[in-house]
Amino acid sequence: MNLDELNANFALPERLHFVAGGGGLPKCVIDAEEASAELYLYGGQVTHFQPHGEKPILWLSPDAIYKHGTPIRGGIPIIWPWFGKHPKFTGLPNHGEARIQHWEVIRTGLGEEGEVTIALRLESRGGENACWPYPYELVHEVTVGRTLTVRLTAHNRGLRPCLINIAFHTYFRVGDVSRVAIDGFDGRFYEDQVDEMKSKKQVGPVRIGFEIDRVYIDGDSEIFINDSAWERRIRIDTYDSDAAVVWNPWIEKAGAMIDFPDEGFRDMVCVETGNLALDARGLLPGTAHVIQAIIGLE
Ligand code: BG6
Numbered sequence: 001m002n003l004d005e006l007n008a009n010f011a012l013p014e015r016l017h018f019v020a021g022g023g024g025l026p027k028c029v030i031d032a033e034e035a036s037a038e039l040y041l042y043g044g045q046v047t048h049f050q051p052h053g054e055k056p057i058l059w060l061s062p063d064a065i066y067k068h069g070t071p072i073r074g075g076i077p078i079i080w081p082w083f084g085k086h087p088k089f090t091g092l093p094n095h096g097e098a099r100i101q102h103w104e105v106i107r108t109g110l111g112e113e114g115e116v117t118i119a120l121r122l123e124s125r126g127g128e129n130a131c132w133p134y135p136y137e138l139v140h141e142v143t144v145g146r147t148l149t150v151r152l153t154a155h156n157r158g159l160r161p162c163l164i165n166i167a168f169h170t171y172f173r174v175g176d177v178s179r180v181a182i183d184g185f186d187g188r189f190y191e192d193q194v195d196e197m198k199s200k201k202q203v204g205p206v207r208i209g210f211e212i213d214r215v216y217i218d219g220d221s222e223i224f225i226n227d228s229a230w231e232r233r234i235r236i237d238t239y240d241s242d243a244a245v246v247w248n249p250w251i252e253k254a255g256a257m258i259d260f261p262d263e264g265f266r267d268m269v270c271v272e273t274g275n276l277a278l279d280a281r282g283l284l285p286g287t288a289h290v291i292q293a294i295i296g297l298e
Contacts, residue, residue: 001105009068009107012262017117023066026143028105033114034146040072043122044103044140044157047075049148054297057148057234059173059268065259071099073259074171074268078140081132083165083276097131098122098138106139115145126158134162147296151239152274154290156283164283167243167274170236171245174228177248177269180204184236185244189276190214196249201223208269215277219244223271224298237290243279244270 001009006018014031021040023029027047030037038048042227050056055219070180071093072078080098093100098193103120110116126135135158143149154166174180185202193213203215206224225234232267239246248272249257254265273289275281283289 003236006105010105010118012108012116014111015114015215016118018109019047019215022064022068022072026067026120027131030116030118030144032116032144034145035148037116037144037148038141039118039142040066040075040102041105041120042151043072043077043101044098044122044138045072045075045077045099046142046148046150047072049144049295051112051146051200051297054232055230056173057295059171059264061260061264062087063261063264068102069100073096073111073257075255076171077169077274078138078152079165079167079169079274079276080138080152080154080246080261081092081134081136081162081164082167083167083280086131092131093181095121096165097124099169102136103140110151111143111145113145115143117141117143123157123176133162147294149292149294151290151292153288154283155288156285159285161282161284163280164289165274165276165280166289166291167241167272167276167289169245169270169272170293171268171270172225173225174225174267174291175206176227179228180268180269181207181226181228182223182246185216185246188216188220190216206246208246208248208250211253212246212248214246216244217278218242219273225269225271235296235298236273237294238273239290241275241291242273242275243276243294244272244277 037276
């Protein structure tokens with residue numbers, strides 16, 4: 001569908017419409033009763049969420065690339081159906097294929113309290129020539145109220161069971177990452193991706209003063225990003241998401257990424273929630289699996 005068709009079929013007067021975003025890609029602009037948001041159909045990716053009167057909650061790289069084949073750096077990319085490098089084949093996209101596909105809009109709606117919902121779908125018939133041989137359907141429902149709710153349902157539409165990784169790779173905006181403390185991980189084990197995947201135990205809140213890339217398992221369903229510079233606390237409530245990744249590239253890795261400003265690592269942190277690594281899930285034919293995150297300010 002082109003922009004005119006999207007607006008004719010799905011726009012909500014004064015609340016939701018579609019425009020050409022970066023690289024001319026279709027972008028949904030939402031102005032709900034209590035917050036604004038933006039979402040690209042490419043990647044089915046939320047790129048902005050801001051409760052009225054507050055600073056933005058999500059980080060979006062000013063150097064993000066809006067081009068088919070490249071994931072948008074920032075917001076909430078979707079990890080599906082593998083995490084990181086493909087388990088077997090080199091040359092396949094990092095974090096799977098959902099974040100570099102065009103999703104279709106299936107529904108928009110307005111709730112009783114002025115919250116706005118948009119639902120998107122991504123389908124694949126799989127097959128031996130596909131990146132992922134198993135047929136699937138993903139449905140991504142995004143609701144913008146005082147909080148942002150992202151709910152992702154994965155259906156196995158094939159005849160074989162498969163093992164899936166599924167997560168929200170959320171980039172959060174913070175005032176000064178070196179003054180951030182993240183609660184929800186105390187006492188939990190993690191694989192340290194910058195130290196030979198060693199298993200370590202978290203003691204106290206997560207603090208960031210160097211490159212950090214950790215996969216936590218057996219997580220808490222409530223995570224808090226305490227941001228002293230901006231004197232605010234972001235709360236993430238998750239559903240059926242036992243794994244979480246905390247990632248900040250710090251100086252060297254930030255400098256090596258073309259779509260990431262050299263100093264960008266100072267005002268972001270990724271807290272990614274879902275099922276990945278040791279928390280990968282089996283998905284039987286004809287069944288579905290749901291993850292959800294509710295993101296807001298305390
Ligand atoms: C995190 C990984 O989930 O994503 C990191 O743990 C990775 O290892 C980061 O560097 C960013 O990945 P990408 O593919 O978006 O550059």
